[in-house]
Amino acid sequence: MTLETFLLLAAALFAVGLFGALSQQSVVMVMMGLELMVNGIVVAGAAFWHYVAPGAADGQVLVLVAVSVMALEMAVGFAVVTALFRARDADTTDEAGDLRG
């Protein structure tokens, strides 16, 4: 249990989330991938706090920010999906590739 093992866990979570965000067609599944990527950042922030600079609170603040980002990303994401679905009956990324309203 060292800084490296924690960071490897963070990298694995990040990579799995990236795979989901790139490969999924449904916008909701893409958001799950993004959440997993932020999840990796939470682990990395906590590990840096514990193994590099436990005296300062910066690592903890980073984790707090990452957790808030997750919640906000989900709220806005679902609002956008709802708006998209209302406007053009689309819920997959392939149908929402352009910026026309």
Add this chain to the structure above:
Amino acid sequence: MSGERTPVWAVVALPAAVGLLAYAVAVFDAVAVEGMRGRAFARPLRRAALLAVRQRRTTLAADRLLLGAGVAVLPAAALLAALVVPVGGVPVVASPVGIVWFNAAEVATWAAAWLVGWGPNAAFSLVGGYRFLAQGLAYELPHMFVLITVAVGAGSLDLTAVAAAQRHLWFAVQMPVAFALYLVSASALAFWGPFAHPLDGALGADLSGADRLLFLGGRCAMLAVAGAAAVPLFLGGGAGPLLPAPVWSLVKTLAVLAALVFAGARVPRLRMDRFLAAAWTVLIPVALLQLLVVAVTR
């Protein structure tokens, strides 16, 4: 979790204590609803035994995995919440963030309700599960603000320290609005009394046998643990004259539970749309005002 070493006997004692308190809730409920006639103490046991031996009905294409998880979550969450609740000043796990832990375990009710609604692949269950999520947000937000108010008043997130901070005056007296809101939102999170809509032919309607026993028993346990937590949160923990601290904890817990169950049986079911509107427009602002008062006067 950091903290003192947990004694081995707690592994057995905790489920037993939570089970006995849940049984007390069931007895109170039997007396409150059907009166003292017959053997009120035996009736819940008889019903539980009947459910335990009855064969399960199954529904078509049910999601057994998620249904099983949902049925198990409620009793498990009650046990996890009980871990940090001190009895006579001593919790099983002395967590410095006990209040947050307790709240996290209570929120697991959402997961239980949704999973039990989703699992059987049946329309009414599904409606009940979805509806509880919408209601749950209106229950959880005032609940969370009340817990924050208590933590601000005590200057600690540790339930033992919260109880110790009430040496001179109980928080039930110092912050009566928060206490009332706690009792309301705690029974709502256990869908008890006037908040028992999900059970009216919706949630759990397709559960049978041991599944139903675990679900309904878990609901009793959830209410029991919420009542037990009210003692360190608002009623000074185990403090009291003459009797030892654990006895006072037990007496106060039973008093809170009796009050919750008997009052819950007297109040008719609330209309959910009206209660949700009231929760968002009245209860949350009132909880915030109480928080302001406590933060300024402390």
Add this chain to the structure above:
Amino acid sequence: MIPATVLFWALAVGAVAGGVAVFAVGSMARATFALLASFLCVGGELLVLDLDYLGVLVVLMMIMEMLVMAVFMVMFMMNPAGLMPMSMVHNRWGALGISGAVFAALAAGIVLTPWPHRAGRPPRDPTRALGLAIMGPKMPVMMGIGLAILATMIASVVLATRRGRYGDAE
């Protein structure tokens, strides 16, 4: 007590397995709860690192968030229960290649970088240190989060509501 190392590896395997399961199972309901399991494991990892408050906070927030997610999952996905297997992916092998390459690059960086030695020691109560930091020197961060939350609330209501400022949209 279980040694921290055993706990770490069990939770790490659980977190990654949950994440993989999200994109492997057919049922959207199961995918949501696989993601929740992954988050709960990460909350456990924070507890292993002595971050009591943040670990429990992750558990609390993620239970609520994933349950809200479950509603939208079932609302927007075709075939939410996975009873009719279908594939909803594009460019699977490209995505696998890219994410594999990213993981390899990150892992190489993690192993090869000479990380600094531990400076300072953990405070007696990390929760208190965090509270003092965000209410003191790190106040702008907290204010930024507050503004972002307010903006999100307004933006999501505006986007999701059917009615505009001048009445119904349709």
